Amino acid sequence: MVVADxxxxxxANVISNEIxxxxxxxxxxxxxxxxxxxxxxxxxxxxxxGLNNLQVLRxxxxxxxxxxxxxxxxxxxxxxxxxxxxxxxxxxxTQYTMFDTCGILYEAGLRGGRKVDx
Amino acid sequence: MDSIHYHYLVxxxxxxxxxxxxxxxxxxxxxxxxxxxxxxxxxxxxxEGEINMVIHADGGDIDVDIYPDKxxxxxxxxxxxxxxxxxxxxxxxxxxKEQILSLGFGAGMGLPNMKKSSDEMNVxxxxxxxxxxxxxxxxxx
Numbered sequence: 596m597v598v599a600d601x602x603x604x605x606x607a608n609v610i611s612n613e614i615x616x617x618x619x620x621x622x623x624x625x626x627x628x629x630x631x632x633x634x635x636x637x638x639x640x641x642x643x644x645g646l647n648n649l650q651v652l653r654x655x656x657x658x659x660x661x662x663x664x665x666x667x668x669x670x671x672x673x674x675x676x677x678x679x680x681x682x683x684x685x686x687x688x689t690q691y692t693m694f695d696t697c698g699i700l701y702e703a704g705l706r707g708g709r710k711v712d713x
Numbered sequence: 714m715d716s717i718h719y720h721y722l723v724x725x726x727x728x729x730x731x732x733x734x735x736x737x738x739x740x741x742x743x744x745x746x747x748x749x750x751x752x753x754x755x756x757x758x759x760x761e762g763e764i765n766m767v768i769h770a771d772g773g774d775i776d777v778d779i780y781p782d783k784x785x786x787x788x789x790x791x792x793x794x795x796x797x798x799x800x801x802x803x804x805x806x807x808x809x810k811e812q813i814l815s816l817g818f819g820a821g822m823g824l825p826n827m828k829k830s831s832d833e834m835n836v837x838x839x840x841x842x843x844x845x846x847x848x849x850x851x852x853x854x
Binding site for chain 1: 739
């Protein structure tokens with residue numbers, strides 16, 4: 596799956612000014628807790644979140660997250676958009692809730708980190 | 714063995730700016746050509762630590778020494794100290810306030826994740842004086 600597929604599936608708005616539609620994505624993590632994202636997310640991931648602050652981007656930067664999808668129509672600030680462009684992290688926005696966003700991507704074949712160890 | 718040394722001052726006043734030291738270190742490790750897994754582990758360890766310093770200790774100092782075979786990160790704060798380290802090391806245990814939870818942190822995953830991400834972690838803490846966390850990430854040959 597690539598970024599363009601995510602946009603289509605989630606009927607998403609592209610928030611970033613720069614985006615690579617053909618960038619591959621392999622896993623998904625849905626969370627509003629960045630601590631959990633830092634503990635559990637895998638490589639080449641999409642992050643689904645309802646949290647809307649600069650730490651979402653910092654977390655994405657640290658974990659090499661490809662793309663952030665803001666659920667429930669959350670709109671990142673202009674400062675976040677500029678930072679995302681600088682960090683080469685793609686930001687999308689969907690009107691779907693977290694649960695439905697997860698369900699749509701799961702149904703399309705994407706998976707998360709499965710069960711947590713121990 | 715000589716190391717490359719970096720010092721970062723972590724501002725405890727501004728949560729939005731938390732992570733700037735971690736971001737800077739990550740860029741430097743990339744420039745120096747360390748393997749992606751080493752960079753990832755260092756990034757998680759220092760970022761969790763930096764967030765902890767802002768949330769719990771009003772900031773502090775981070776010193777990083779980069780050797781060819783290891784990266785040593787020392788995070789020192791003058792915060793309240795950790796009364797029970799064993800308890801703080803348990804996943805899910807947290808003293809963070811509601812406001813911190815609403816910012817996406819304070820789930821009690823910080824210290825356990827820092828330990829998991831580093832090869833060695835040492836915590837020295839004294840109540841009312843502060844906490845120093847030293848983490849080493851080894852670079853495989």
